[in-house]
Amino acid sequence: MSQYFKPISISLSPNVEKDDLKLALKLIFSPWRWIKGRAVSQLEEEFRKYLGVKYAFSFNSGRSALYAILKSLNIGDKSDVLLQAFTCNAAVNPVLWAGLNPVYIDCENNYNLDIDDLKRKITKNAKILMVQHTFGCPAQMDEILKFSRDNNLILIEDCAHSLGAQYNGKKTGTLSKAAFFSFSRDKIISSVYGGMAVTNDDELAKNLHSIQKEFKHPSYLWTLQQLLHPVLLNYIILPIYNFIDLGKIFLVLSQYLGILSKAVHKKEKKGERPFYFPKKMPNALALLALNQFKKLERFNEHRRIISDFYLKRLQDSSFILPEKENNVFLRFSIRHNLAHQIISYAWKKENILIGDWYTTPIAPDDTNLRKMGYISGTCPNAEKLSKTTLNLPTHINISLKDAERIVDFLLTWK
Ligand SMILES: Cc1ncc(COP(=O)(O)O)c(C=O)c1O
Numbered sequence: 001m002s003q004y005f006k007p008i009s010i011s012l013s014p015n016v017e018k019d020d021l022k023l024a025l026k027l028i029f030s031p032w033r034w035i036k037g038r039a040v041s042q043l044e045e046e047f048r049k050y051l052g053v054k055y056a057f058s059f060n061s062g063r064s065a066l067y068a069i070l071k072s073l074n075i076g077d078k079s080d081v082l083l084q085a086f087t088c089n090a091a092v093n094p095v096l097w098a099g100l101n102p103v104y105i106d107c108e109n110n111y112n113l114d115i116d117d118l119k120r121k122i123t124k125n126a127k128i129l130m131v132q133h134t135f136g137c138p139a140q141m142d143e144i145l146k147f148s149r150d151n152n153l154i155l156i157e158d159c160a161h162s163l164g165a166q167y168n169g170k171k172t173g174t175l176s177k178a179a180f181f182s183f184s185r186d187k188i189i190s191s192v193y194g195g196m197a198v199t200n201d202d203e204l205a206k207n208l209h210s211i212q213k214e215f216k217h218p219s220y221l222w223t224l225q226q227l228l229h230p231v232l233l234n235y236i237i238l239p240i241y242n243f244i245d246l247g248k249i250f251l252v253l254s255q256y257l258g259i260l261s262k263a264v265h266k267k268e269k270k271g272e273r274p275f276y277f278p279k280k281m282p283n284a285l286a287l288l289a290l291n292q293f294k295k296l297e298r299f300n301e302h303r304r305i306i307s308d309f310y311l312k313r314l315q316d317s318s319f320i321l322p323e324k325e326n327n328v329f330l331r332f333s334i335r336h337n338l339a340h341q342i343i344s345y346a347w348k349k350e351n352i353l354i355g356d357w358y359t360t361p362i363a364p365d366d367t368n369l370r371k372m373g374y375i376s377g378t379c380p381n382a383e384k385l386s387k388t389t390l391n392l393p394t395h396i397n398i399s400l401k402d403a404e405r406i407v408d409f410l411l412t413w414k
Pocket residue numbers: 061062063064087088090091132158160161181182183184193194195
């Protein structure tokens with residue numbers, strides 16, 4: 001019965017399996033394990049080993065990790081940070097919070113940084129270049145590395161989408177001075193909130209270590225809020241999601257009442273900082289992340305299988321398909337002139353929640369672009385892509401049968 005009301009969904013706790021649910025449930029009843037414990041350093045150690053880097057520092061989000069990196073670099077206030085449009089305000093806000101100035105570079109049709117536009121837009125004041133491996137597709141690192149060396153820029157990788165992706169045999173996150181990862185709800189692995197900063201640079205690591213020590217732990221209440229997320233979504237909200245919209249109402253109400261968190265706080269849409277950033281990673285979320293991290297290879301192999309299926313079945317369709325090479329396909333992003341209409345139709349008629357990353361050059365769409373320092377028209381391709389992009393789910397809870405239903409629906413669009 002619940003199958004009927006439960007949508008095929010790209011988001012809403014996508015990576016969670018039975019063992020994750022059991023763990024979250026157990027943790028809810030073990031408050032003494034919420035804040036401090038050994039899981040935090042274990043997660044850092046596992047991450048360090050996996051990437052083959054010298055240092056890894058955990059935080060309660062990619063946002064906190066990026067903020068810590070920016071502060072640790074000790075560059076002057078008001079320096080420019082070059083970063084691409086077609087991104088989330090979560091990648092921009094730490095730049096603003098650190099007192100730095102974002103300068104937006106357009107993206108190519110593969111959603112990654114446009115190097116020609118970078119050459120045009122570099123400023124005298126630019127000290128940092130942040131490169132995003134969008135949707136899990138590695139950016140053109142050879143050219144980017146050369147450009148940053150030639151122009152004395154500190155290179156940071158935004159690996160929020162790309163855990164496990166490789167460029168020329170090297171894992172993303174190991175190609176720059178510093179990188180950060182995200183374990184938030186819709187990412188490659190998820191602990192609802194969580195992030196990691198990594199580096200091989202001794203000096204930077206020393207600063208990151210001090211800053212991590214300075215940051216406080218999040219509160220018990222905030223940690224509980226995150227632990228409730230997989231449990232309420234999977235046991236209550238999703239099974240009745242479409243039963244006279246009961247699940248949806250329950251979700252909105254829980255977020256309104258603060259029982260569940262939102263991915264982005266309303267303050268962040270105006271460039272402001274909510275009280276729970278920046279913070280350390282709490283032990284309970286590190287435990288959730290460790291459990292997911294064990295499954296990383298299987299998750300990404302599943303993403304590859306589902307993406308291969310989409311690539312094959314949509315080959316001769318009216319959709320423009322993504323590049324396959326080295327892509328871990330956090331989401332399988334395609335383009336169509338009627339993208340937004342297709343997303344809305346899929347939801348209303350087919351009970352399929354297709355992804356809409358991103359519908360504006362800095363998402364979500366109610367973000368105040370002016371407060372983000374973005375001037376309309378300066379990244380025309382990012383603006384164009386945001387009108388024509390839709391993303392298909394690849395996560396572990398999407399079966400080939402689900403993928404087939406999605407494809408059958410898409411093929412009805414000419
Ligand atoms: C491209 C990008 N960078 C950075 C972030 C920030 O990660 P987090 O949600 O863990 O703060 C996100 C996610 O929101 C993202 O999509």
